[in-house]
Amino acid sequence: MERVLNSSEAVSSRQEKHTLTDKEFRFLCQLVYKSSGIVLDERKREMVYRRLMRRTRELKVASFTEYCQLLKDNHNAEVDNFINAITTNLTSFFREKHHFDYLEQEFLPSVLNKHRRSDDSKRLRIWSAACSTGEEPYSIAISLLSVLGNNSRSWDAKILATDIDSNVVATAQSGVYVDDRISDLDKTLAQKWFVKGTGNNEGFIRTHQNLQDIITFKQLNILHDWPMSGPFDVIFCRNVMIYFDKETQNRLLPRFYDILTPGGILFLGHSESIQKDSINFEFKGKTIFRKPL
Ligand SMILES: C[S@@+](CC[C@H](N)C(=O)[O-])C[C@H]1O[C@@H](n2cnc3c(N)ncnc32)[C@H](O)[C@@H]1O
Structure with a gap:
């Protein structure tokens, strides 16, 4: 009925x-x-x-x-x-903090170390594949620039941030948020990477230009063809596959695998997973997967 x-x-x-x-x-x-x-x-x-x-x-x-x-x-x-x-766009700065800890303490130091003595190109590409209003890619940029420190200039490091929802991509690109979005952030970090609004902009914060400079924002449906050729060193695809059925997830995961560089990392959301025998990813920690070298 x-x-x-x-x-x-x-x-x-x-x-x-x-x-x-x-x-x-x-x-x-x-x-x-x-x-x-x-x-x-x-x-x-x-x-x-x-x-x-x-x-x-x-x-x-x-x-x-x-x-x-x-x-x-x-x-x-x-x-x-x-x-x-x-679309449901729930997100926050440094959401699922253990991913950023892994990035800062394990992955990026090992990449830096590998390139310390070599003259080969110091290229680093990170993709935030369902970036929502931008808190995820800006958090990645903060981690990245914090680890690169004074070496930033010698690195060609870039973040691609995409989402299907054109409204959230526009918000992400503006880098402007109400200031309570960063109320839980460490104070030193907040002062270093966010500019407080004054006058008419009181109550808002804007992400630092250095963060904006390394991120490119684009509208993209991850289920369509990808215009970029990669390879990516790191992919964040968090809290979006949960909305897809198994069939769609199984079509998507091998594509992430193929566009990752050997040794590259895929971060999934807290309730997302990869079936052990489906793809050859190595398990590196809770929802952290590595393409073998
Ligand atoms: C819950 S948010 C997750 C944001 C962020 N990754 C995080 O974990 O905080 C899910 C995002 O996936 C986006 N999304 C849904 N379907 C998509 C698709 N087919 N392609 C790209 N993005 C999609 C939504 O627009 C939304 O912004």
Whole structure:
């Protein structure tokens, strides 16, 4: 039997509410899956309802029937906004701190050591593959520049930060955050790498230019072709595969493997994993995987 989500079940708002039929919900789920790989099910229905209510209000669209029709007719123009509305962008500076400890204390020192006496190119490439609003790539940049220290100039070190959601990429690129985003950060680190806003910008902070200089931000769906050839020394793909089904994950992981340099590291999110016998990654610690040399 067709279940209709009653408006009062989903939102408590004084504004007009729409109903979302099973058929419309199924259409939206299929479109999200096809466009982003994100799997939605009945448990996400209320979340989808809330987020799309906001979008229909912005567009002044009178019903979900009309909104679904708009997605069908005007596919590419609205589908990006639709995906932006559906993605979950939760992130923070130095989230899952043990990854940054591994980067600073194990991986980067070993790379520096290897190049200490050699004249070969000192190239380092790191990819933050679902960077959300940018806290992840800026944290990587802080770790990187902190370890390179005075050697930074002799290194060609760059970070690529990508996400499917064009809104979060724009925020990431601006490098501007409300100041409580860094309230848990070590004070010395905060003073060194963030500029406090004054006047109209009071209450905001901006990431230091030196961090911005080594990061390139781009919108990219990781399930599509990758325009970059790599290889990457490190890939952060954290807390996004959890939204994909096994089939999509199994297609993605070998691609990360192929674009990593031998000895390169893949960091996954806290509840993500790689089946032991599926790919030849070496396990280096909780959600830390290395491509063998
Ligand atoms: C929960 S956030 C994780 C952010 C960050 N990696 C972290 O761990 O803090 C997940 C991000 O994945 C992005 N995402 C979802 N599907 C994607 C896809 N197919 N390609 C690229 N990014 C995607 C979302 O837009 C969102 O910003």
